[in-house]
Amino acid sequence: xxxxxxxxxxxxxxxxxxxxxxxxxxxxxxxxxxxxxxxxxxxxxxxxxxxxxxxxxxxxxxxxxxxxxxxxxxxxxxxxxxxxxxxxxxxxxxxxxxxxxxxxxxxxxxxxxxxxxxxxxxxxxxxxxxxxxxxxxxxxxxxxxxxxxxxxxxxxxxxxxxxxx
Numbered sequence: 001x002x003x004x005x006x007x008x009x010x011x012x013x014x015x016x017x018x019x020x021x022x023x024x025x026x027x028x029x030x031x032x033x034x035x036x037x038x039x040x041x042x043x044x045x046x047x048x049x050x051x052x053x054x055x056x057x058x059x060x061x062x063x064x065x066x067x068x069x070x071x072x073x074x075x076x077x078x079x080x081x082x083x084x085x086x087x088x089x090x091x092x093x094x095x096x097x098x099x100x101x102x103x104x105x106x107x108x109x110x111x112x113x114x115x116x117x118x119x120x121x122x123x124x125x126x127x128x129x130x131x132x133x134x135x136x137x138x139x140x141x142x143x144x145x146x147x148x149x150x151x152x153x154x155x156x157x158x159x160x161x162x163x164x165x
Contacts, residue, residue: 019060113144
């Protein structure tokens with residue numbers, strides 16, 4: 001066995017450690033939320049946001065532990081001469097360049113992000129005949145609406161953004 005493979009860290013170790021850390025952080029946040037004095041009136045008290053954050057951290061921690069378990073089931077040692085996947089890298093970098101060019105041409109945030117999403121999905125092996133492009137357009141639109149409506153930030157506008165108001 002070559003020296004580079006003897007010290008290889010298993011793929012499941014990182015999500016396991018992150019998951020355990022997130023669960024510990026969730027427990028600490030929940031403990032702090034219980035120590036905060038409750039509100040005087042009915043409704044949401046000052047600790048509600050902390051409890052929500054603790055719940056979300058716990059959910060992320062469990063998701064990481066599930067991912068670690070899945071990775072542990074399919075651990076395969078790769079060949080020491082495993083080459084980088086330049087085709088995937090080209091798709092992702094090409095998508096980024098296309099997004100920047102689309103923004104410069106005034107296409108807008110939604111369509112330029114959609115272009116990047118499709119190129120990245122293709123780089124990771126997703127077929128363009130799948131539901132990936134639909135998810136990309138939906139996700140780009142939701143992100144645009146969240147940032148512009150909920151956070152009142154201005155993003156580059158194109159024809160599609162003007163239709164949305």
